[in-house]
Amino acid sequence: MNSRICICGLGAVTAIGRNVSENLASLRSGKAGVGTARILETVHRNDWPVAEVSYSNEELAAMSGGQAHWPRTALLSMLAAREALDHAALPAGEKMRTGFISANSVGGMERTEYFYPAFKADQTQGATKDIVNHECGAVTEIVADALQIHDFITTVSTACSSSANSLMLGARMIKQGRLDVVVAGGADALSRFTLNGFSTLQILDKNHCTPFDANRKGLNLGEGAGYVVLVREELAVQWGLKVYGYLSGYANANDAYHQTASSPEGKGNLLAMTTALQMSGLQPGDIQYINAHGTGTANNDLSEGTAVMQLFGDQVPMLSSTKAFTGHTLGACGGVEAVYAMLAIEHGVVYPNLNFTERIPELSFDPVTELKEGQDIRHVLSNSFGFGGNCSALVFSKS
Amino acid sequence: MAVYIKGIASITAQHTFNQDNWLQPVPETALTCMPTIEPDYKAFIAPMQIRRMSKVVKMGVAAASKALEDAHIALPDAITIGTAYGCLNDTEVFLSRMLDQQEEMLTPTAFIQSTHNTIAGQIALLMGCNAHNLTYVQRGFSFETALLESLLLLAENPDHYILCGGIDEMTPTVQAILQRVGAYRTEPALPSQLLQQPLQGAIAGDGASCMILAGDARGAYAEIAGLHTFNKPASADVTLAQIHTFLEQHGLTLEDVDGIVIGVNGDERNDSVYHDVLPEGVTIIGYKHLTGEYPTASAFGTVLAAQLLKGAVLPAEWCLHKAHDRQPQNLLVWHHYKNYYHTLTLLKAC
Amino acid sequence: MNELMQQLKQQIIDQLNLQDIKPDAIGDDTTLFGEGLGLDSIDALELIVLLQQQYGLKLANSEDGPKVFKTVRTIAEYIQAHKG
Numbered sequence: 098m099n100s101r102i103c104i105c106g107l108g109a110v111t112a113i114g115r116n117v118s119e120n121l122a123s124l125r126s127g128k129a130g131v132g133t134a135r136i137l138e139t140v141h142r143n144d145w146p147v148a149e150v151s152y153s154n155e156e157l158a159a160m161s162g163g164q165a166h167w168p169r170t171a172l173l174s175m176l177a178a179r180e181a182l183d184h185a186a187l188p189a190g191e192k193m194r195t196g197f198i199s200a201n202s203v204g205g206m207e208r209t210e211y212f213y214p215a216f217k218a219d220q221t222q223g224a225t226k227d228i229v230n231h232e233c234g235a236v237t238e239i240v241a242d243a244l245q246i247h248d249f250i251t252t253v254s255t256a257c258s259s260s261a262n263s264l265m266l267g268a269r270m271i272k273q274g275r276l277d278v279v280v281a282g283g284a285d286a287l288s289r290f291t292l293n294g295f296s297t298l299q300i301l302d303k304n305h306c307t308p309f310d311a312n313r314k315g316l317n318l319g320e321g322a323g324y325v326v327l328v329r330e331e332l333a334v335q336w337g338l339k340v341y342g343y344l345s346g347y348a349n350a351n352d353a354y355h356q357t358a359s360s361p362e363g364k365g366n367l368l369a370m371t372t373a374l375q376m377s378g379l380q381p382g383d384i385q386y387i388n389a390h391g392t393g394t395a396n397n398d399l400s401e402g403t404a405v406m407q408l409f410g411d412q413v414p415m416l417s418s419t420k421a422f423t424g425h426t427l428g429a430c431g432g433v434e435a436v437y438a439m440l441a442i443e444h445g446v447v448y449p450n451l452n453f454t455e456r457i458p459e460l461s462f463d464p465v466t467e468l469k470e471g472q473d474i475r476h477v478l479s480n481s482f483g484f485g486g487n488c489s490a491l492v493f494s495k496s
Numbered sequence: 497m498a499v500y501i502k503g504i505a506s507i508t509a510q511h512t513f514n515q516d517n518w519l520q521p522v523p524e525t526a527l528t529c530m531p532t533i534e535p536d537y538k539a540f541i542a543p544m545q546i547r548r549m550s551k552v553v554k555m556g557v558a559a560a561s562k563a564l565e566d567a568h569i570a571l572p573d574a575i576t577i578g579t580a581y582g583c584l585n586d587t588e589v590f591l592s593r594m595l596d597q598q599e600e601m602l603t604p605t606a607f608i609q610s611t612h613n614t615i616a617g618q619i620a621l622l623m624g625c626n627a628h629n630l631t632y633v634q635r636g637f638s639f640e641t642a643l644l645e646s647l648l649l650l651a652e653n654p655d656h657y658i659l660c661g662g663i664d665e666m667t668p669t670v671q672a673i674l675q676r677v678g679a680y681r682t683e684p685a686l687p688s689q690l691l692q693q694p695l696q697g698a699i700a701g702d703g704a705s706c707m708i709l710a711g712d713a714r715g716a717y718a719e720i721a722g723l724h725t726f727n728k729p730a731s732a733d734v735t736l737a738q739i740h741t742f743l744e745q746h747g748l749t750l751e752d753v754d755g756i757v758i759g760v761n762g763d764e765r766n767d768s769v770y771h772d773v774l775p776e777g778v779t780i781i782g783y784k785h786l787t788g789e790y791p792t793a794s795a796f797g798t799v800l801a802a803q804l805l806k807g808a809v810l811p812a813e814w815c816l817h818k819a820h821d822r823q824p825q826n827l828l829v830w831h832h833y834k835n836y837y838h839t840l841t842l843l844k845a846c
Numbered sequence: 847m848n849e850l851m852q853q854l855k856q857q858i859i860d861q862l863n864l865q866d867i868k869p870d871a872i873g874d875d876t877t878l879f880g881e882g883l884g885l886d887s888i889d890a891l892e893l894i895v896l897l898q899q900q901y902g903l904k905l906a907n908s909e910d911g912p913k914v915f916k917t918v919r920t921i922a923e924y925i926q927a928h929k930g
Contacts, residue, residue: 140599234634247727251641254612254633269648294607351620351629485617547863603895
């Protein structure tokens with residue numbers, strides 16, 4: 098079965114917008130979402146800027162149709178997944194085998210942080226509702242139930258590459274005839290657990306992050322969710338769906354170098370990008386834009402940049418990281434950036450890499466620093482690299 | 497295309513890791529959690545790496561290493577692992593320090609060891625494996641997703657070798673939480689009594705089971721002839737219809753498969769889903785009464801089926817109903833989680 | 847100084863969970879990172895916290911880390927130079 102994987106719906110919520118069009122407007126106007134946490138209750142509120150979605154759990158529940166007691170990750174997931182489904186406008190009454198392949202790294206941890214101290218002091222204490230959805234898979238299940246997707250549900254958890262991998266499994270399930278439609282992507286909410294965890298690694302920037310800059314100090318954590326609706330090509334045509342583009346290539350590789358750091362030469366990064374391109378049948382020169390992983394850490398940006406140079410030689414296409422807009426949304430970033438890649442193709446826009454002043458000495462290229470409109474973007478490469486050496490690359494193509 | 501199980505390894509509460517004492521009975525006592533019989537991890541992991549590893553990572557690395565050795569493969573072409581709970585111990589260590597110390601003076605080791613993909617990531621790191629690497633975390637469907645992905649990957653690359661596993665650890669805290677929500681029993685029970693007196697709640701356990709899957713039949717334990725998943729069946733009739741349709745596609749009926757491996761665990765809400773469907777007169781094999789219940793225990797159920805198809809002899813305590821004496825040529829592994837996720841895997845002798 | 851170094855060795859073993867190593871097996875001048883004891887970047891972060899927790903000292907510059915943590919002796923010297 099050589100039919101293409103069509104992308105027929107997009108949904109996203111981040112610190113820069115509660116839906117796709119708000120996200121796009123912020124990307125176009127240079128409006129970043131990094132600032133002081135207002136909702137996350139942490140003693141480090143003033144130490145580490147974050148990109149927090151500016152709605153409370155109650156507000157997210159009202160907007161998404163979820164329940165206010167759900168973990169925040171589930172509420173973000175619900176909001177973006179519902180938007181993607183509505184956007185796809187799949188025909189009611191048509192038989193279709195539908196999957197929900199989500200991703201997250203933190204699950205319901207933000208609720209668990211309330212449950213645990215009370216439970217630890219006295220095992221009869223702590224509200225059960227705060228712990229029943231702790232598991233990563235529980236978050237996915239409650240959203241799938243609310244969206245009434247039953248045929249196939251699963252969750253990927255591979256740190257920062259998680260939701261890119263969701264799209265890969267979704268594509269494989271469709272290509273091999275096990276599913277017709279997949280809502281694929283991921284979500285992650287801010288939690289004290291992750292904020293403090295990243296802080297112990299000394300890879301947080303106490304100011305607004307500066308991806309790909311020579312003086313970069315680290316990342317800003319963010320939260321959000323991003324989903325795309327993948328549809329088997331014959332069905333997309335048969336149902337007359339709008340096809341925003343194709344997932345034309347994808348690959349997953351492992352750096353196998355260190356638990357949290359990337360190899361200096363970006364071995365896993367290069368392998369993922371190269372293999373994804375090979376699958377798409379494209380040459381490096383066919384890529385007009387790279388949406389980089391670009392977290393702003395000393396390690397990632399150098400490794401990623403090195404791998405990009407190895408693949409593209411002296412013809413590095415336009416490249417930017419959007420993480421200075423959204424923060425690093427961990428398990429959600431692959432999904433969010435898949436949406437951004439599709440918008441780049443649809444609108445011919447390349448987003449600026451904010452806060453860049455000085456080139457990393459070892460690299461031969463600068464990221465794009467000014468918004469570009471009116472571009473002919475036919476193919477986008479989107480990178481997501483995570484702890485555990487998990488490297489994923491996706492290639493999106495114009496329809 | 498045909499898929500074969502070429503190498504296996506399991507760590508459970510029974511003698512499952514070594515072939516020389518395979519399934520020899522373990523003296524039973526009444527418990528609420530089955531204690532894992534763990535191998536000497538130092539045979540698989542150097543001291544400087546072992547020092548950071550929690551039980552779940554050690555089990556995963558050891559089982560993965562042994563399965564590869566069993567298949568005579570140095571490096572797999574993909575690693576796909578299912579784990580519902582991930583790294584519970586390290587999660588709790590970091591969480592409790594964070595709360596006790598009010599988010600001050602925290603150290604990174606427990607945090608970096610707490611992510612769900614640490615198991616697959618450490619396996620890759622220790623072996624120097626740059627291949628495709630995935631971790632699935634969907635409750636009692638985590639291993640099954642990894643198994644399904646393995647089949648998808650082999651369909652694309654039939655000459656590859658895939659390391660596929662199901663791994664979970666249990667901790668006292670999580671056991672207490674699961675007891676509180678009624679998933680686990682608070683009263684100790686004897687494994688041999690568990691299934692005769694199903695109540696609310698199962699006995700806890702943990703373990704790791706890994707297998708090497710390939711398109712090559714030589715020396716294989718069994719063939720994976722088919723895998724089918726379905727969710728939220730509206731009734732037992734719907735479940736039965738799903739099973740019949742699946743088996744028909746392979747020229748079989750539920751009445752004439754040589755045996756069915758099921759996940760009964762002593763929790764009557766779980767067990768009744770199986771009993772409401774299974775016909776009389778079929779050989780039924782159970783394992784969770786002896787391994788304990790944990791979301792990826794079904795990985796062991798699959799390994800067990802593979803071993804039986806290669807000629808291993810099943811001790812009586814694992815056989816819940818024996819309908820015939822013939823050496824099995826096929827076995828249906830049926831696993832459900834809360835009657836929500838159902839997976840049917842048909843294994844055949846090869 | 848010797849007492850401090852002995853104490854540090856035990857603290858390092860405990861903090862980094864070096865279960866099979868006795869304090870006497872760590873020489874005063876054994877290189878801790880890379881060759882020698884074979885510690886890595888995660889251990890470095892652990893030692894930074896150890897310095898803070900046990901001795902109330904915060905590294906002024908994280909770039910000083912490799913110098914300060916080179917051997918048990920260099921750590922002890924740093925502690926003595928900055929305490930009080």
